[in-house]
Amino acid sequence: MSLDLNITKRLGTFTLDLGFTAPNGITAVFGRSGAGKTTLINAVAGLSEPDSGHITLNDTRLFDAAQRINLPAHKRRMGYVFQDARLFPHMDVTQNLRFGLRHAPTGSTGPSLNEVADLLGLTDLLKRRPTDLSGGEKQRVALGRALLSRPKMLLMDEPLAALDGPRKDNILPYLERLKSGAAGLPILYVSHALDEIARLADQLVILSKGKIAASGSIFDVLADPAIVPIVGVRQAGAVLQATVMEHGDDGISMLKTNAGTIELPGVAAPVGTLVRLHVLAQDVILSRTRPTGLSSVNILPVTVKSIRTGDGPGAAISLDAVGDQLLARVTARAVQDLDLSEGVSCFAVIKATSIAATSIGR
Amino acid sequence: MMLDAASWDALRLSLLVACTATLVALPIALWVAWLLARGQFRGKALLSALVHLPLVLPPVVTGYLLLIGFGRNGPIGGFLYDVFGITLAFRWTGAVLAAVIMGFPLMVRAMRLAIEAVDPKLEQAAATLGAKPVSVFASVTLPLIAPGILAGAVMGFAKAIGEFGATITFVANIPGQTQTLPSAIYSFLQVPGGEGRAIALVLWACVIAITAVALSEWLAQRVAKRIRGIESDT
Numbered sequence: 001m002s003l004d005l006n007i008t009k010r011l012g013t014f015t016l017d018l019g020f021t022a023p024n025g026i027t028a029v030f031g032r033s034g035a036g037k038t039t040l041i042n043a044v045a046g047l048s049e050p051d052s053g054h055i056t057l058n059d060t061r062l063f064d065a066a067q068r069i070n071l072p073a074h075k076r077r078m079g080y081v082f083q084d085a086r087l088f089p090h091m092d093v094t095q096n097l098r099f100g101l102r103h104a105p106t107g108s109t110g111p112s113l114n115e116v117a118d119l120l121g122l123t124d125l126l127k128r129r130p131t132d133l134s135g136g137e138k139q140r141v142a143l144g145r146a147l148l149s150r151p152k153m154l155l156m157d158e159p160l161a162a163l164d165g166p167r168k169d170n171i172l173p174y175l176e177r178l179k180s181g182a183a184g185l186p187i188l189y190v191s192h193a194l195d196e197i198a199r200l201a202d203q204l205v206i207l208s209k210g211k212i213a214a215s216g217s218i219f220d221v222l223a224d225p226a227i228v229p230i231v232g233v234r235q236a237g238a239v240l241q242a243t244v245m246e247h248g249d250d251g252i253s254m255l256k257t258n259a260g261t262i263e264l265p266g267v268a269a270p271v272g273t274l275v276r277l278h279v280l281a282q283d284v285i286l287s288r289t290r291p292t293g294l295s296s297v298n299i300l301p302v303t304v305k306s307i308r309t310g311d312g313p314g315a316a317i318s319l320d321a322v323g324d325q326l327l328a329r330v331t332a333r334a335v336q337d338l339d340l341s342e343g344v345s346c347f348a349v350i351k352a353t354s355i356a357a358t359s360i361g362r
Numbered sequence: 363m364m365l366d367a368a369s370w371d372a373l374r375l376s377l378l379v380a381c382t383a384t385l386v387a388l389p390i391a392l393w394v395a396w397l398l399a400r401g402q403f404r405g406k407a408l409l410s411a412l413v414h415l416p417l418v419l420p421p422v423v424t425g426y427l428l429l430i431g432f433g434r435n436g437p438i439g440g441f442l443y444d445v446f447g448i449t450l451a452f453r454w455t456g457a458v459l460a461a462v463i464m465g466f467p468l469m470v471r472a473m474r475l476a477i478e479a480v481d482p483k484l485e486q487a488a489a490t491l492g493a494k495p496v497s498v499f500a501s502v503t504l505p506l507i508a509p510g511i512l513a514g515a516v517m518g519f520a521k522a523i524g525e526f527g528a529t530i531t532f533v534a535n536i537p538g539q540t541q542t543l544p545s546a547i548y549s550f551l552q553v554p555g556g557e558g559r560a561i562a563l564v565l566w567a568c569v570i571a572i573t574a575v576a577l578s579e580w581l582a583q584r585v586a587k588r589i590r591g592i593e594s595d596t
Contacts (some may be wrong), residue, residue, distance in 0.1 A: 086487035103492035
């Protein structure tokens with residue numbers, strides 16, 4: 001099961017021109033506003049027609065300019081979760097959910113309404129009207145409605161963008177559950193929030209001005225120094241995988257990474273789970289010798305993979321942490337002072353409190 | 363309230379004309395309202411102007427134009443008579459045509475506003491869930507605009523009950539045949555001592571008009587609520 005596309009679409013002076021393949025799991029599309037994210041997802045959904053190229057889901061041609069194929073939206077079986085939920089205002093939650101089920105193709109199999117309500121925590125909301133729901137609840141209903149239409153693929157256009165921090169934390173676990181639960185369903189997840197993407201995505205496509213700036217596995221792309229100028233210095237950061245070893249009485253948990261153990265506060269995942277840590281590049285400090293007398297005990301031995309200096313005073317450094325990858329952002333002067341170059345061994349210091357609980361995902 | 367036979371005839375005819383006119387105009391008005399709200403075509407402004415014309419023309423002028431066009435010697439009336447044997451002028455069916463034309467702008471206006479208030483994004487969402495265009499219209503668009511359609515129908519009905527100028531010009535004022543409620547009131551007031559009968563019909567006209575406007579107002583509020591989604595079971 002995979003989505004394969006290669007399309008162009010002109011909108012005024014803007015041109016979308018890209019191609020990629022989204023396998024099973026979550027493929028995130030990151031881009032600033034105006035990068036073409038919504039244009040792309042609407043083309044996949046069949047809500048707008050590209051000028052040329054093709055869109056293929058598994059073996060089905062959804063769009064092919066050369067063969068003049070353009071399957072209408074209602075025949076594409078894309079479960080689309082919009083940023084603004086778009087629940088039907090004249091129906092209650094049950095009726096909204098049932099709308100998805102009613103239009104699923106006959107004979108298609110999938111979770112029942114009760115199972116979906118259970119998965120998304122909607123059981124107590126079933127009799128409510130959309131206006132009596134919070135933003136997070138609306139998005140969960142919209143997601144449930146999309147799942148019940150028995151889609152071949154899920155499209156999510158900034159489903160969390162309209163929600164504030166705590167509400168976001170409320171819905172993220174459901175999305176994580178979906179990732180492990182809805183087996184074999186490719187998900188295209190559009191967002192401009194890198195922390196969400198770092199938590200959820202398997203693949204990442206970075207869009208810039210209608211073109212692909214980088215794409216590949218989430219670990220590789222986020223550790224690529226070249227994307228720092230596109231995602232912004234404040235959001236840039238690699239994803240480190242770690243296993244929860246134990247939770248201390250003082251609220252500090254021990255986690256094991258390939259390069260060594262680290263200690264973090266606020267880890268909720270039970271012992272034994274593999275979690276992802278979004279380590280921001282600006283929160284990584286480099287040292288040539290193993291530092292002592294530091295307040296941080298999170299010191300990992302790393303090797304410099306590549307260094308990218310930009311126009312400004314900063315430099316982005318890609319690091320290999322015994323198979324895992326880290327990204328560090330230091331000044332170009334520090335690169336000179338520490339005599340950093342490819343292949344040099346050094347130590348990465350990560351401040352424990354800088355990894356917010358929200359950047360820890362399963 | 364006691365009415366004599368002629369007054370009853372007039373009241374009955376008016377209700378018949380108004381009901382028929384509303385039913386005939388409803389689907390056409392909905393289609394035109396849809397074109398004006400959602401359509402993108404050349405001549406949209408012209409269509410809008412044409413629809414609104416009866417609202418700004420003196421009703422007598424509209425009635426006279428109908429007589430020219432739909433009279434038995436008129437281009438359309440002649441064709442209808444020759445081919446189908448249908449006569450409109452000086453018949454109750456002609457009163458229906460006059461009521462349709464005069465009520466049309468009011469119906470289209472109410473429906474157009476209701477259609478414009480529906481967010482097309484909801485219809486897009488319904489399509490992505492697998493709903494065919496017909497199904498999207500039936501289960502999303504129609505329920506949301508239904509109160510607007512009803513409000514338009516009520517406006518058209520009220521206009522048809524009250525229509526006088528175009529009707530009397532086109533189908534005259536024949537008691538028992540084309541004498542509608544307003545025509546009857548007019549006739550009664552022309553003869554000495556007819557005030558009593560006129561007042562009885564005037565009161566009936568008031569009751570019908572107030573009921574129609576109240577119903578329309580209530581329905582208009584419902585459409586606003588429904589689309590904003592304020593309505594709730596709790």
